[in-house]
Amino acid sequence: MTKLSVNINKIATLRNSRGHDMPNLVKTALDCERFGAEGITIHPRPDERHIKYQDVFDLKKIVTTEYNIEGNPTEGRFEEVVLTNLPTQATLVPDTLSAVTSNAGWDTVTHQEHLKKLVKKYQDAGIRVSIFVDPDIKMVEGAAAIGTDRIELYTESFASEYAANKEKAIEPFVKAAERAQELGLGLNAGHDLSLENLAYFHQNIPGLLEVSIGHALICDALYLGLENTIQLYLRQLNK
Structure with missing residues (x-):
């Protein structure tokens, strides 16, 4: 069964x-x-424009499902707060300080040795590690060589092309997922997944363990209510 992890960055943006x-x-x-989410995701950035570092500590005390902390492991206090709070999962994302949101996966070939050391450090602390990658076979293979537990497929291209040609949009993701399974990698996905496209993505991607969804889910909740929205997303994952 694919788990739904709710990214609550946008709640922090509104608060701030x-x-x-x-x-x-x-x-x-x-x-x-309480409404059924099976994980909580946050993505602290050095400028604390949404999630503040104190939030990482506050949430650690109360999250009883899977706690997933995303971020660039080389910027700000990411490594410190992750190793101090020991979440269920650390998702390594190569976003820059100027990025409005995550906009690319890692080049797992070019940065292989660097990522290998980081992944081992988190794993040695008992944290499951996921590496954010584009749906590219070489990047999936590079992630496997690094020794990560999982990859998270960056799904923006699927979401942006879905309306025009969903079969073409999902093709590289299917291939990447199949290769990940062959290599023994766990598979997550996220970015711009929504009520419109989630069911189709889920039905066609083999071995999908978790989706992390924030922006679309919070936008839907403004109209539909948070409890109802979470239930609707869970329903997409059960079709």
Whole structure:
């Protein structure tokens, strides 16, 4: 069964816009779990424009499902807060300080030795590691050579091409997923997955263990309510 991990970055963005504590991030995480989410994802960035480093510690105290911390392992306090809080999973993402959101996967061939050391450090601490990659066979193979536990397929291209030609859009993801299975890699996915495209993606990707969804889910929740929205996303994963 594919797990739904809710990325709550956008809740933190809304909170920070007024400088107070509304909406409350901890309550939102608890509610997401209560409404059926099987994981909570956060992506702290050095400028703390949404998730603040203190949030990482506060959420560690209350998350009872899978706790997934995403981020660039070479920037800010990412390594410190991950190794201190010991989440279920660390997802390594190569985003830059200027990036509005994650916009590419790792080049797992060029950065293989660097990533190999980082992955081992987190694994030695008992943390499952996932590497964010594009749906490229060479990048999947490079990730396997690094020794990561899982990869997370960057699904923006699928989402952007879905309406025009969903069969063509999903083709590279199917190939990447099949290669990941052959290599014994666990498989996650995320970025711009939505109620519109999630069921089709899930039905066609073999071995999909987890999807991490934030922006679309929070946008839907503005109209449909958080509990109803989470249930609708879970329904897409059960079709």
